[in-house]
Amino acid sequence: MSGAPVLKADVEVDRRDFTVRAAIAVAPGERLALFGPSGAGKTTLLEVIAGLVLPRSGTVELAGRILTQTSKPRVAVPPWQRRVGLLRQDPGLFPHLSVRANLTYARTASHRSGIGTGPAAGAAGAELTEVADALGIGSLLAAMPARLSGGQQHRAALARLLLAHCDALLLDEPYSGLDAALRRTLTALVVRLVTQRNVPAILVAHELADAQAFATRLAVIDHGQLLQTGPPDRVVLRPASVRVAELTGYLGFAAVPGKPGMVAGIHPDRVLGGAEPDRGLVLTGPVATSRPAGAGWEADILLPGAQPPGSVVTVRLADRPGADGSEVTVTAIDAPLFSADGLALADTSAPRRAAGVHKLAFEGIGEGNGR
């Protein structure tokens, strides 16, 4: 169906230091999080979709319309005809216009984004009130943006995008400057609205928690390369490579006893104190340092099989570990395994078989430790 607002981008973009290569497709109502370290090329990708940056090669397609195409016939739809909404960390409200004039900006634009999908002129006022009330800024319409708090400015910016009836929503770490509670509220609000409007949405995040709170699908990007895409829990629990594991919070890697060349990723949150061989990989070593972390403790353990050799494995424990130098035994639950070349041993595209492989591997480890 040509009218369905599916967003597709398959592009190569030259940056000063590397080339960003990515192919993504986002379905209506789907929420994709582009997750990766700062400078990985995430924002560049959004800017290519928005038409602010031209790719060296590739295509961008939205709702059956080709927006960018570098092969012949060349297409480069300008930003004002794309109907793509972009929200950045700076809410970007026009400081010389009242909140109301900001919200209705798109309706009076030269290319009304709402053509076909927007309400008739008469219903527009009602829609403005409805959206503003839903976002809790109904009483602020007459105010100037400078009078609004940070959270209110972000709500107004979101309302402005909704009233523009964009076919896709791009969010470039919009809430990373706000405190955690406000960030949660606003993220939940965006999630609800994306579902309601049934448009594809992409969030760029360098904090995993932000990406997880938003996304139905997670795409890990590093140095311009798309490393792995999948449901957020799956990407975190079954990273496709050591690099993805590092980015998703695995703070240590350890050789698996009895399996030469095999490395297990240890996530600090997925560790139990004590030996529980039937639940995962049992690891023993002296505590290098420990410190309080949240309601529990964080300990760096010197494991004989740590990779690279001599490095520590960081774990979080409910109970306070012994003094530095004392032996501690922990169990890494269902740790993902990697081969020497840094790739996951599990086949990420076939989850069931992968799970089987892991079970076998862990049975082996369990026996090894039991003896």
Added chain:
Amino acid sequence: MPPGVRPFSAAVSVGGAALIWLALLGPVITLLTHLSWHAVGSALSYPGALDPLVTSVEAGGVTLAVLVCVCTPLAWMLARGRLPFQRVWEAGVLCSLLLPPLVIGLLLVFMVGPYTAIGGLLGHLNLSATNTFLALVIAEVYESAPYYVVGAQAAFSAVDPRLEQQAELLGDRPRRVFRRVTLPLASPGLAMALAVAWARAMGAFGAVIIVAYHPYGLPLQIYTTLEQTGLPTALPYALVLLVVALPLPLAAYVWSARAQGRRRG
């Protein structure tokens, strides 16, 4: 810090600021104290005494119109880095800012005088850029343009390009974005740049005395009066110059302050 030191140092800094302010205003204060209203009345009641005023205001108005039409786009392109070799363009503007007006006048004679290519071209159109209203405008444009370009460039640079991007993404083509976002946001700064340019145009003397001795504007009227009849008779024209040149910058200042205030809500 012992009590009493803070109020003391505050008083010293206010006193120092007041001193500097008064020193800067010194010429204006002197002008007002040395004028007798009788002298003003008699000087300005001569037939044709106000002609230089009319000439100055007309030439200043045309100069501003030329600056707005020609230099605003240049300032915008400089601010947005739309030109190749940005630094070269900026250095060019600075060069014309650094040339003393008298030198500009001399060079204008070689550039648009009657025996030059441009002068010849103007001659074909029955125009002349020597001792005419056109010459006066040209001299004033050259004296004031760099001030306007530099000020307007700063005004445009202060507008966040991301706001313009946002406006484009909301469906406005660039020309409309300029009208609805860039121009309103830059306008307080543009008004101040225009006010400075106006003051330069009104007071233009160095280039004007070389290429446009006639028709007299106010600065030349002051100079010739001074030469012919002495200091006291020149002062009334100085007052007129102040009174005529001041309202526009003042209005621009008040207006831009109010625009900033509106934005703060």
